[in-house]
Amino acid sequence: MSACGTSSPIRRWTALLRQFHPDIELTLGQMPQATAGPICDAAIEALRQGKTHYPPAAGIDPLRQALAKWEQQRRGWPVVPEQIIVTNGAQEALALCCLGLLKSGEEVLVQDPCYPGYLSALKTASALAVVCPQSADFQPDCEAMQRRIQPHTRALILNVPANPTGQMIEPRRLFRIGQLAWRHDLFLIVDVVYEELSQRESALAVLRPFRDRLILINSFSKPWAMTGWRVGWLCGDVSVIKRLVPVHQALVSGVCSFAQYGALAALRQDPEPLREQIADNVRVMTSALTCCGLRCPEVQGGFYLFPDIRRCMADDRQFALQLVQKQGVAVLPGSLFGQRGAGHVRLSLCGQRAQVEQAAERIVRFVTSAAEKPAVQTTPPADSR
């Protein structure tokens, strides 16, 4: 039975902060713009052509072929269509791995901080998340990971680049994690949904020797502004995919057929303009926050900035609550992502430049005032993470 009796902490806090009517929201990982015309047109064309029948469980052939080619280009090793399952977004891909590969009570190493969706996916399979605290600069701690491996540890989950920290894993460290997975026969589940929005190349190529343990989780949501389409994919060894397809079929039967044709068209669109917009936003915000004394880890990929706010205020929940009340800017407390996220906040910077500039101004004003006088405590909600 799923023990996940509460909804996503991200959505819960977004709802909570909305009660204060913020005019700037930097909470959700979602572009404000609609999906680009050519992608919508492809889905519309599929609808007009009557592509409204059951799709094959693992995805329509042309999309699996295109994704295999796409993965092969990025990874540098051969990938065939039989290694792909088209999923109902990255979340289904995660849940599918958990339900298809883990027994109740088996353990999976997750990073602290990490995206809370990993924990809810693990709970659907009654698998246990074993939290591995990251280093101060938000890199996985290989020793800490190794110490936590038990006979019933089955997998580890990484996020490259990472939500909420924006960090890539250093190549040598990633290689060591690959070795760990290989040596202990663990599945190496790597969520790469922000990879296409990276400022630098991921080091995933170092995992080549261990690629039969590797399961890549990806999605059309972020690079192509397709969050509402619910199309993602999973790429793994053929033996793993063979195990997972029947489970995918039992969970959802398949993914909306004409949405898959839209996704196919997305692969022909270069997300470069979005990458530039994000880089710009990140520069603006980082420079503003750094000026007023908040340490900002360099954003190496994705669109989240994860500043350390402890020079201004000890408690990140207080920071988020007071910021929304005083300046109308909604940001997420870092502690929603794990204990190691405490003292930080996550700013989603995938929106328009003008809004980010205004948000930066207001956060600077807030930090400046907070530094002058001790803040009044606001009662935080009881249902935190």
Add this chain to the structure above:
Amino acid sequence: MSACGTSSPIRRWTALLRQFHPDIELTLGQMPQATAGPICDAAIEALRQGKTHYPPAAGIDPLRQALAKWEQQRRGWPVVPEQIIVTNGAQEALALCCLGLLKSGEEVLVQDPCYPGYLSALKTASALAVVCPQSADFQPDCEAMQRRIQPHTRALILNVPANPTGQMIEPRRLFRIGQLAWRHDLFLIVDVVYEELSQRESALAVLRPFRDRLILINSFSKPWAMTGWRVGWLCGDVSVIKRLVPVHQALVSGVCSFAQYGALAALRQDPEPLREQIADNVRVMTSALTCCGLRCPEVQGGFYLFPDIRRCMADDRQFALQLVQKQGVAVLPGSLFGQRGAGHVRLSLCGQRAQVEQAAERIVRFVTSAAEKPAVQTTPPADSR
């Protein structure tokens, strides 16, 4: 861990029979026609309006409202939008119930014969299916059900009208099952995906006193020819829905936003023409098969005819294999749906009248020849259910 290491027996046998290149397929439960124009137009309009962002996890508000109203009209008791979750088809709704309500090892009563998707959904949650053989006229056997209830039995699954048998459950029997569920505190999961394509009214109203245990599983797939859209829904008590929404979010996050707008438009389309087409097909096939001595249970709902073929041949798999080879007509062996389905075949009659007429002719010829000479045994596939 999901133990479902094999894909759906329906899809597996459909693939097997296709190797003989049938020119008439009566296997899958899918209309040949594309989804109607007004439904596609609504999805296209939503796409053009930029409805491409994350939908609320439980579904877009207008669809939940419309479905609550729809359920209230059909059930005759009050239903509010908070009782609805929009799902990735009926299959996700089933898996969601299993993963959200059952612990590993808990038991659920299922009918024999039944739709095999129930078994695969139960396996995702490592729950156990306890098979209850139906009577000779394919009605649930209340005594058999009662005898199988254990302290760790948590739910029972019914299908009204039933796939593959086409039978409705008699009102008094349904009431007794409701009492059973109530007395033993079981969830009463009722799959009603063929309800809109019924020749007579379902007796679900008798379950009114037990409706807080009732979970209705429904889908846009069949009545509106929307199998590829992957939109279904689940209607239950508010307390159940509150438990299930976070699990639904952990499994799929939500359902394709613009597909939901299409579904909303579907509710304004009357499936009456489809009902007539099916009734016509059923009359043609029933009369042909009855003439050549095969007993056909009256189709009370849905579009499957489930004739008893034992007067022609003992083994339903042999029947299906030889029919496809000799007459190019693909039908599914009844034993795919359970032991009590043995000696029957399932004919899906949602296609065009002319095709059904031709299929009827060929089956009559096949039955006539088979009656004359003993059939040569063909080796059935090893991976039968």
